[in-house]
Amino acid sequence: MSAPLLETRNLMIRFGGVIAANDVSLKIEAGRNLAIIGPNGAGKTTFLNICTGWIKPKSGQVLFEGEDITPLPPRKIVRRGVARAFQIPQLFTEHTALENLLISAAAREGMRHPLRDLSRVPERAEMMHLLEMVNCADVAHRTVDELSEGQRKLIDIAVALALRPRLLLMDEPTSGVASSQKHKIMEILIRALAEARVTSVFVEHDMGIVGDYADEVAVWNAGNVQLRGTPTEILEHPDVIRDVIGEVA
Amino acid sequence: MNLTIFLLALFDGIAYAALVFIVALGLTLIFGVMRILNVAHGSLYAIGAYATVALTGFFLSLGLAPALSFPLMLVAAILVGILLGGPIEWLLLRRIYDKPEVLQLLVTFAVFMILEDVQRLVWGTQPYFEARALQALGNVTVFGVTYTVYQLILLPAVALVLLLGLRFFLRRTILGKLITATTEDREAAQSIGIDADKVFLLTFIVGAALGGLGGALASPTTSILPGMGADMIVLSFAVVATAGLGQIEGAALTALMIGLGRSFAVYVWPEVAVLVPYLIMVLVLLVRPEGLFGSPAARKI
């Protein structure tokens, strides 16, 4: 039985009085899409921040493919195959959608072709394909700050995918998107993930989305995993209906 | 180095630090509130000195008492604040708050270049010296070394008053609170009905006046001549950056460090005296990237 893709052991951290992670131990198996739900301030984003090395836990460990990555800075963790998409898209606002991806590819490839024009690197075709996968091929040459929130969200994810990660952590991929759009975006997303064979963890508020797209759900509360199970189990669980869905609805 | 020497160096250091602090105070206030590093501050310092010399020269020639030069220093400083600081903020800076910082900085750089020539056109190139204010206070002798009361006592006293005064003003008075509020979050401040434009104008006038006051207070101790602003401004930059931008107490501490460092250098190894301010700056920032009292800005994601 191989080690889980990502595993956390007894993560602890508190900000001031608030306990953001209270002894979090969690295993994430490869090839599945795990949704994290829970009320605001439950520590969902903090969990992603710890897993990617952005903040260091007071105690506890993060293991990726069985190796301890807790002390590493984000960039080193990223190089091991953990990519991240953000609640607020983190893009290079002076560059076009395609360039954002090309830069990501350049980061992945390192110094392969030092003085070649970015727009002429061999990864160009691959990146165009990626843009098609996330339905943004038509805006490839628009600077990203001209694009809609939804498009930027998708490009933010595409930029992460361009790194060819094995694990993708997403913070509310559909937040700030018109609810009519949400399902469309998730459709695209899940297809893209499947095509690229990427395991994903995504924080989500919309229970509809969770029900339709997650293979597994973890319920966060007060800095820890309260429940874990299949979408149907979880969404019908009384506590969840009380604590989470009630709050969201 | 025996105790006497140590104390002498201490006195010299404090006297010098006081002056540096007063000049840096205006700079750090303006930066703290408006996020603008005002290169023209050096010119305001110089013009404050020139104005004082001109005023005292005129009034004392009417046979008035030398003691009058002290209120005249204040007048000169206020004139600088209102006649120069006001227009600079009103006509220039106000138009570029939305522009990148470097452009704002360059605007003040341009103003600096212009004012440098203005000084020369108005006051010519011959150095002025107007020490009657200083002579009026006489000397004190410590360990057989004569100091002027002006430098040994008055300057540090003024510096202390300004430090405490500004602290009180910013923390205790309504106006001060308005200013600090605007500093922390301009939008929020405006949303609760603070007129940020007025606050900025006022801040800049006060800051400019402080620069002018620095010059006014320096005038009895030094030759007033073209180019005197250029040196002062880099020194105050060093103070402000080392202190942590917008940190008043930090500026005081840094000025003291620089003043003492310099005077001890003159006693121990005169050749490095010039290096001291910049060395201190680099060393401090090496350990505390945000300056002595600065707080790191957390990146939200």
Next chain:
Amino acid sequence: MSIHSDAGAMSRSPAEKETRMTAGTWLAIAGLVLLAAVPIFAPSLQLLVNLALAKGLAVLGVTVLLRAGQVSFGHALYFAVAAYAGAFLLAAWPGADLFVVLLAGALGAAVSGLLVGLFVVRYRGIFFGMLNLAFSMIFWSILEKFYHVTGGADGIRLPRPSVLGMEMGRHDFELVLFWLTLALVGGLGWFTLRWLASPVGQLFRTVKTNETRLEYLGVSPRRALLSGYLLSAVLCGVGGAIMGVAQGVVTPEYAWWIRSGEMVFIAVLGGAGSVPGAFIGALIYEFVRVFASAFAGDVWQMLLGGFLLVIILFAPGGVVGLFERVTRRGAAKGEEAA
């Protein structure tokens, strides 16, 4: 500290970019040819242009950093380091070859750029600017103080170097230096453009817009910034070395903060972030400065200051920005017509 830089070339569709780039290339070549003719048609301007171009190279260094949204107020440091490296070399080995002197300068700038860079790339905005200022002022103080080594405020005289083993008279030497400078302007200008467009250059530029994402691409923002910082230091160095050789003397004034300010000034004047702008700006600046000081006596500073204000308030894109605005308007008109 961020600043408008036209990511223009990058943000247009490739096809469009092709045309713009070739058009730009032709303009650049035309400009270089025009300059190359200066010694023949306006010999009295030769030195002035040469100095302006040397300064332009230094300004190009500052321009590179502007692309990453960083402003250095101490790049005169590398200008001076290189100039003094050349001076010391010529003092130790009179009649050293021009190319060796320039190489020594560039090398000196690169080494110091690496040492200082490793430290300053940890800082951004005002602190980045002020720290560079501090380092340049430290170097300035050392040049002023350690008189017996550096010649103090009067600096060091540079005997005229040989060129490929040939001793030359001032006239011939200056001609060679002029065309060499022009070649360097063309070469380094082209290289800088390529570099900024290259993957490494693009990563460097993203320091301006989003370091978080950069970190999450597995790239160290500091290293990305350092790469460009080194380039900028070397560019300043080459400019400084040429300046020193052309002047025949180097003084601590080369490292004085006003010179650093001047470089930023010119970068913005020409068009912040624009490579050709660096040289156009430098030429304009030097001409205004020299002729102002010649004909407007003692108010040349005021004229320059006013000039800068006008540019910032009414044409923040600098001269190049103005030019582009005009051409775009022209293009728009064309489209209407069609």
Next chain:
Amino acid sequence: MKTLFVTTALCATLPMTALAAEKPETLKIGMTTFLTGPASVFGVPAQEAAKIIVENINAEGGINGVPLEVSFIDEGAGAEALTSEYRRLVESEGVEVMFASISSGNCQTLAPLAEDLQVPNFMWDCGTQKIFEEQDYEYVFRTQANATPEMLAAVIYLLKTKPDFKTIAVVNQDYAWGRDSWNIFSTALKAMKPDVEVVGEFFPKFGAPDFSTEISRLQALRPDVILSTSWGGDLDTFVQQASQRGLTNSSTFVLPLAESSFERLGASLPAGHIVGARGDHYFLHPERREDADFKAFMEEYESRTGQVSVYPVFHTSQAFAALQAAYSKAIEENGVDWPSEEQLLAAMEGLEFQGLGRPVKIREDHQGVEDQMMGTTVQNGDYPFATMENIMIFDGDDITTPVGEESIEWVSGLDASFIDTVAVDSFEN
């Protein structure tokens, strides 16, 4: 009449050696001087003086009928502007003779440039002695003394008037002049009075606004003599702060450039301190003050500027005197209407001319030999500022480094007996 005869005779007897040049419309002169920056305390008076002198010369018909026209270059505008402007004047404006410059640094930059541009250049004010000692120039001449005689005069005057002092400290500006002048002064002092102890050496940076710390130290050290070769704002600040804090009562100051600060320092420069003027330059020159031309100029200058003349004014007058003398000498010797460049250069060698001070001679190494005046300050109420008494004028020939020798070596070879070999004229005031 006689000259006319001589010239015709010359023409008749020997064939013309060099060809004459065509007489120009105007004789264009370029003069570099500080119009901006701290050194403009010298540059601006010099510019004023130049204007007056040119007017006077032109009023008398210029040089052999050719009026003078001077263009000024600001040395404060930076090295680039200076060199390019210098070249522009020579190459495009057809300037015949350049006067450059005040700053020793600029002299060292421009001397080789003048050589390459083949334009006669009079170094009219800069002090460094190194130029002619390190290199030979064909086109460069100095119409005044250099640092060596200026410092030697100060040392000798000090030893003559205050022979039994034990300790000395120096506070000089931190640039070539401050360092070099101290180097010469201290070498000479060690040579002529080996038992003197140097208790403090301070080189505050050029343009330092505050000397408080240095002064505190000096008060603790209590040297008998304090030397400062500083000038302009730096000297003013130093002397002011020193007198404010009573240092001027406890030590004797030696200020070789103080003459240029008399008026600004007013009462702050007390009596009894040793002062000089880089040559025999003094608006109350004991030998010249009664002469009509001297008087006339002093009044003219004072009425225009509201200030008394300082040494740069005298240096300017010497440069123009040299110019006039050289042209008339060249015209006369070659019997031409207007001299060629070679003829002018030839005339410069061994040229004698007199500006507002005593006559000056150009040696074969192109160095000017100029007498040196030193004195002691006195506040006698004639003026609202210090003037000189107990004035000595030292003979330039005796205290100028011999041709071909290096100053420091030569000075270090001197000894106490040297003092008595120097010809000197003394005056009450």
